Amino acid sequence: MIQTIDLRGTPKTPAALLAAVPRALTSVTSATDIAAELIDDVRARGKVALLDQAERLDRVRPEQVRVPDSDFADAVAELDPAVRAAVEETIRRVRLASAAQVPPMVTTTVDAGATITQRWQPVNRVGLYVPAGKAVYPSSVVMNVVPAQIAGVSSIALASPPQSRFGGRVHPTILAVAALLGVDEVYAMGGAGAIGALAYGVPDLGLEPVQIVTGPGNVYVAAAKRLVRGQAGIDSEAGPTDILVIADETADPLLVAADLVSQAEHDELAAAVLVTDSVALADAVSARLGVLAASTTHSERVTAALTGTQSAIVLVDDLLVAAGFSNAFGPEHLEIQTREPEVVLASIHNAGAIFLGAHSPVSLGDYSAGSNHVLPTGGQSRFSSALGAYTFLRPQQIVTYSREALRAVSANIAAFSDAENLPAHGDAVTARFAQD
Known part of the structure; x- marks a missing residue:
């Protein structure tokens, strides 16, 4: 079901490896024109444009774009206790990890009476996007909000698409998590239009422009973030997800296949890639992918992702080449399931988040590791990083002579x-x- 790319015995230059990287036929660039139209519409018509876009794209017209205060209390009251416990524990872990991302202020004396002080100053206002299309992502509320709060951001606006099954309101689980985090400025708006609204503001909604827009989304959200960059900062163009697994003959093919499927269920454009020097492992994983794809809940979506041009099993001569291919791919999520994962790690330069060993699956990072799951996709980990407290901080030099x-x-x-x-x-x- 999944294609095989055989790179054994071929040139291993960075350019050759980059040329062999599988990518989806639909790219951020192809979505730019539509995203631009939606953003321009919001800038021109404000609230009415957002309502019209919701009716057309989300199949519901919200009664209110800004969520009223009463909806938060109701959402918290209705939140499943098990989900609440999971959320609160994840908040605790992400707070711990995010706190380590705030650099201390440092003063350097360059001469007598001459100092340079490096401080890290938070932006005042941010806009956080939480998708809710094929799935609902309360975890993304945590991953967006906690680092901003740890950085010291004083004003947070959150946007998430209106849900037809809830009468045009934001999904109650997302509202409940926002409330648990103390965020009460939430808007029922989604897609590229929402990104434009956050970046430029919507006067007739009382929505003030933000300085930074963060959060994952589909290809149109990624395109919109590219378009508003300059008006506002962004974390990265976090579009359709991807996972790359480097594995050798010691890896369990069932676990490798399960991890590939776990990310493929996000979106038909999700990329799932295995890079290995073991033909036996490649064959075993391929066989298990067929079984898992047929039996998983979102079988049709998973099958589309695994059979797309962006997914592949890549055969290489050795693990050093595997690391080189991974660096060329620039994965959002990189798993290393080899006999000595730390040895492979030494050759890795580009990745949004790295998961070492058989017991560190990407699903752990998606929810409960404490790391952030808002990561650069589409090869952008070659020059971008995960969302963190540092995303909302600006280094400033204070000169005193x-x-x-x-x-x-x-x-x-x-x-x-x-x-x-x-x-x-x-x-x-x-x-x-x-x-x-």
Whole structure:
């Protein structure tokens, strides 16, 4: 059911490996025009545009875009106790992990009377997107909100698509988790239009623009985040999910297949890739994928993902090449199930999150590990990182020089300003000593 790409005996240059990477035919670029239309519509027509888009795309017209306060209390009261317990434990773990991502303020003395202080300042307001299309993601509420709170963000707006089965309201489980985290500014809006609304604001809703937009979503959400970048910052273009597993002959083919299926059930465009130097493992995983795909709840969706151009079993000569292929792929989720996973890890440079060993599946990171599951997709882990407290922080340098410390470098400043034909730069320094 899944394609096989045989790279054994072929050139192993980074360019050759990148060319062999399987990708979905539908890309963020292909969704850009539609996303732009939806964003422009929201900017032009505000609340009415959001309502019209909800009616057309979510098959329901919400009575209210901003969730009223009463809905939060009702949602918490109705939350399944087991789900609440799971949520609260995950909040605790993500808070611990996120706190480690806040750097301390550091002051460096470069000379007598001359210091540079590095501080990390949070943005004031953020917009967090929580998808709710093929599945509902209360876990994404936790993963978005907790790092922002740990960073010290004072104003949080959350958007999630209206649900037809709940009369156009945001899914009650998402509302309940938001309430447990103290977030009360929530909007029933989804897709590219919601991203535009967060970035530019919607005056007739009282929705103020945000400085950063974060959160996962479909290809249109990813395209919208690309489009609003510049008006607001973004975490990464977190579109359809992907998983890459590096495994050798010691891996359990059932566990490998189960992990591939677990991510394939997200979306028909999800990418599931196994890279191995073992033909026997490749054959065994392929056979088990067929069985699991046929029996899983979302069989049709899983089958579409596994048979898509973005999914494959890749045969390589050795695990060093496997690591090179993974670096070229830039996986959102990377699992390493080998005899010595730490050895393979030493050659890994690009990945959103890395799961070592047979007992660290991606599902653990999706929910309860304490790591963040909002990760760069589509190869963007080659230059982007997971969502974290640092996403909402800006490093700022505070320069403090005494009069004598400035005098000590005044000649250097004058030399630079003359070399760059910007003499006023030097004059701004020498003016301070004109009376000496």
